[in-house]
Amino acid sequence: MNKYQLKITSRELSIKPYFGFMPKIKAFALLSVLIFATVPFMGNWMNNHIRYTLYGIGAIMVFYAIYDFLFNVNVKFLFDKNAGVIYRINAPFLRQRLMTFEEMTIINVSGDPGCMEYAIGQKKKQFMKNYSISDTFTNSKKSNAREQEYVEQVLNPILEFVKSDHSS
Structure with missing residues (x-):
């Protein structure tokens, strides 16, 4: 799961979902x-x-x-707990504010038949504009194991980080 370059500190979480390229x-x-x-x-x-x-x-x-x-490869999503905001950073070009933690939802996006990936989007606009944060997963045994590992090691920490902002 190192291919996602997930880094968590007390105030920030960052992920490079396309580092696997x-x-x-x-x-x-x-x-x-x-x-x-x-x-x-x-x-x-x-x-x-x-x-x-x-x-x-x-x-x-x-x-x-x-x-x-x-x-x-250089695209990074930064979850800033101080501001409660998610940024998309494409170093060295730009830093784009995407949404607040309250607006964020995780969705399953299916592109090709039998394929699915996880994405973040704003709650009321998630199907119009969303940002992929995972590889594509299929229905094979190997892919199901990779998806389970992704959920446990990447997706759940993201959800816990965003939820912990509401309790601080």
Whole structure:
């Protein structure tokens, strides 16, 4: 569950729900380096169409890795107990106020058939605007075990943190 980078202090809780993209980013970066390092030395036996196709695939992987690194991996949700507010921080770009603790609700969002993820949203607008805070879970045994672990180690601490604000 370290892939969520959950950190709890007495006044703040932070989670990076998309930090789990890091292995995919590293794999794409490695594959693109391999493509750009080996294709020039393939000699004359490779025709130009194949060479340019491989360069295109490598470029797409580089752009995908850069995009995910800048706009997904670094996204952090900060639950600030002092203000009772949840922020979405995309370092180093912006800090956006999403909602107060009282407005927050956790919902199950289903995208693809048989898939589900957890998201936070404002109580009266949760289906119009919500923010995913988990991986996608399916109905497989392995995914059910990952979901149970997520609920125990990430989701329940978030709910307890938000509830403890009301009692302080």
